[in-house]
Amino acid sequence: MARVRYDAVPGDDAPEARSWTFASVTNARAVVDAARAGTLDACVLDGRSVVGARALDMACYRARVAIDRGEGVARGAHAEIILGLSHSRNVGEAFRRFGGGETSETLVIVAFEDASGGDRGIEARVMELVEGRLTSFDDRGAIDEASIKTWFKIGDAELALGGSLEDAVLSRMAIRDVA
Amino acid sequence: MTTETCAPTPALLALLRACDGSIEPRSQGAEARVYDVQLSGVECVAKQRFAKTYRLRELDERLTRSRLSAEARTMVRARKLGVLAPHVVHVDAKESCVYMERIRGCALKEALRSGETTREDLRRFGEEIGVAVAKLHDGGIIHGDLTTSNLMVRDEDGRVVVIDFGLSYPSKLPEDKGVDLYVLERAITAAHPSQTVLFDDILAAYKKTSQMWCSTLNRFAEVRARGRKRSMVG
Ligand SMILES: Nc1ncnc2c1ncn2[C@@H]1O[C@H](COP(=O)(O)OP(=O)(O)OP(=O)(O)O)[C@@H](O)[C@H]1O
Ligand SMILES: [Mg+2]
Numbered sequence: 498m499a500r501v502r503y504d505a506v507p508g509d510d511a512p513e514a515r516s517w518t519f520a521s522v523t524n525a526r527a528v529v530d531a532a533r534a535g536t537l538d539a540c541v542l543d544g545r546s547v548v549g550a551r552a553l554d555m556a557c558y559r560a561r562v563a564i565d566r567g568e569g570v571a572r573g574a575h576a577e578i579i580l581g582l583s584h585s586r587n588v589g590e591a592f593r594r595f596g597g598g599e600t601s602e603t604l605v606i607v608a609f610e611d612a613s614g615g616d617r618g619i620e621a622r623v624m625e626l627v628e629g630r631l632t633s634f635d636d637r638g639a640i641d642e643a644s645i646k647t648w649f650k651i652g653d654a655e656l657a658l659g660g661s662l663e664d665a666v667l668s669r670m671a672i673r674d675v676a
Numbered sequence: 677m678t679t680e681t682c683a684p685t686p687a688l689l690a691l692l693r694a695c696d697g698s699i700e701p702r703s704q705g706a707e708a709r710v711y712d713v714q715l716s717g718v719e720c721v722a723k724q725r726f727a728k729t730y731r732l733r734e735l736d737e738r739l740t741r742s743r744l745s746a747e748a749r750t751m752v753r754a755r756k757l758g759v760l761a762p763h764v765v766h767v768d769a770k771e772s773c774v775y776m777e778r779i780r781g782c783a784l785k786e787a788l789r790s791g792e793t794t795r796e797d798l799r800r801f802g803e804e805i806g807v808a809v810a811k812l813h814d815g816g817i818i819h820g821d822l823t824t825s826n827l828m829v830r831d832e833d834g835r836v837v838v839i840d841f842g843l844s845y846p847s848k849l850p851e852d853k854g855v856d857l858y859v860l861e862r863a864i865t866a867a868h869p870s871q872t873v874l875f876d877d878i879l880a881a882y883k884k885t886s887q888m889w890c891s892t893l894n895r896f897a898e899v900r901a902r903g904r905k906r907s908m909v910g
Contacts, residue, residue: 554716555766562687566770654758664777668752668764671775675745675767 514557514578515616516607518544518637522629525601531626532575532597537606539619540575544603544637546595547582548645549663553634555670556581557607574609584649584669584676594648603637604629684711685771688722691715708842715775720765723747725772725842740772743842748774750817750841757815759808761838779839780831785824788868795873801829802877804836809860809878810885812838813853813892820844822860824867850888854895857882858903 522528531537547553560577563569571577571588583591597604604627608619624631642662645651649669651662684692684699688711692699695714702721703710711722725744727736744767751774754761766775784801787793793801805827812819819826820843828837847853857879864875883889 551716551718558716559766562768568770650756652756655755657758658755658760660755660763664763665755667766668755671764671766672745672748672752675748675769 513614514607514609515620516553516605516634517620517623517627518632518634519604519606519627519629520544520602520632520636520638522602522604522627524626524628525597525604526599528604528606528627529597529599529601537619537622537626538575538617539606539608539623540578541597542579542582542595542605542607543597543601544605545601545639545641546645547605547637548640548666549661550634551663552582552666552670553578553605553607555667557609559670561609575607578607582670584673586673594644602629605634605637684709684722684724685773687768687771688713688724688773691722712778713775715765718765719778720775721762721778723774723776723842741769744769744772744774746844747841750844751776753815753817754812754838754841757811757817759811759838760804760835761841779828779837781828781837782831783825784827784829784836785867787829788824788871788874793871797834798871798874799877800834801836802874803881805860805874806878806881806883807885808836808838809857810882810889813856814886814888816846816848818845818847818852818856820856822856823863850891850895851899853888853892854897854899857892857896858899861900862903 528537529541532539532541542553556578559581560569560574563577563581564574569577570586571580571591576588576592579595580586580588580591582595585591606623606627608616611617645662645666649666651665651669655665656662683689689699691697691713692711697712697714699711701709701711708723708725711724713720713722725740727740748764748767751761751764755763762776762779764774764776767773768775787797787801809819809822819838819841821840826838826840828839829835830837845852860878861875865872868874879893883893886892
C-alpha cells in the first residue's frame, strides 16, 4: 500500500488519500463494475493514463478542496479525483480517459481516508477484489504518452523547453476551471 | 492597509503552514503578493491577487478573477509557443491565487546591475529575450509589462525566464506589439543606461524570429517617435 504523497493537503485533519497499484490485472471489468455499483468506495484509474504521482496528488488535492467548498461537480469524492486529472470538466470524457476500463492491465486505486486516518476497510476490499500483482505506483509500467500528448495538446515546442511531460499535463489540469 | 487584508487566504495559509513556510510574502506588489510554498513536494510560488479596495467591491472581484485566469492561461500558452515561462501548477480561482514553479535565480535587473555581465552575456540575453517576445507576439500574446524586473535569469543554466503575465492580453495588432517593445526599450534605457546595446540585440533577434517583424518594427518606430515628441513637449 502506498500513500498518495499528499503534502498539498489543506489542514492537518483533512482526509488523506491512499493508493494501491496493480499490474497484470485480469479482472479489470469486475473492479470497475464494483466501483460503479458502489461496492468499492474508491476511484479506479487506468495506470497508463496517469502521467505521474504529482498529477495524482494534485487531482486529489483539488478534489478535496472542491468538496470542502461544496463546489464538486462530479458524483462523489472519487469521481472528483478522476475529473481532477482531466483538462476539461466533461465527466464522461474524464472517465473514459483516466478511469479503469475492461481491458486495463494496470489499475491505480485511490481512496480517501476517513477523518481519523482509517481506510474504511478499503484495503481489505481491494485485496480481495483485484486479481493482479500489487506493485508500487512508480513500477506501474509504461504510460500512454501519445494519447496523453494528444488529450492535453502538448507539442514539441513546449517539450523542447526542457520541462517534463508531467509538468505540461499539470499546467493543463491547473487551468481547467479558468480555461 | 489593515493586517486583515494582508493575511493569506485559508487554502494558501494551510499550504504555507503544511510546508513550514514563512507566511510573509517574498514580494508585495500593488496588486499581488508572492509567497514561497511547496505543492506536492515541489517548490512553488503562490501569486495572490488582492482587491484594490478603492474600487467597487463586486466589480473588483470580477476584474481580479478575470485577470487571474488570463494570467494563468497566458503562461500555459506561452510555454506552448516555446517561450520559457514558469510552469503553472495550480490555480485557485476562489482565492485569486496562481501557483507556479519557483524560478531559482535573480531578476535580469539585478544581473545587469551586478557589474558581472560581459558583452557575451548581454548578447545571449538579447537573443533569448528577442526570440521570446517574437514568439509571444506571433502567437498573439502581448506581455504588457516587459521590464527587467519581469525577466528572470535562472541559476541552473543562466537562461532568461519571462514572468509576470498579469498585464498580458491577446492581440495581433502591430500597434500593441510596437508598444510592448517600446515599454521594454524605455525600461532598459531608464534602468540600465549604459547597457542599451541589449535592446539592439533584442530587436535583431526579434527581426530574425518574427514572421511579422516588418509591420511590427515599422509601428514600433512610430510609437517611439510619438513617445519622443511627447517627452519633448513634456
Ligand atoms: N515563478 C517565480 N519564481 C520566482 N520568483 C518569482 C516568480 N514569480 C514572481 N516572482 C518574484 O515575485 C516578484 C513579483 O512577481 P510579479 O512580477 O509576477 O508580480 P507583480 O509585479 O507584483 O504583479 P503585477 O505586475 O501582476 O501586479 C517578481 O519580481 C519575482 O521576484
Ligand atoms: Mg512584476
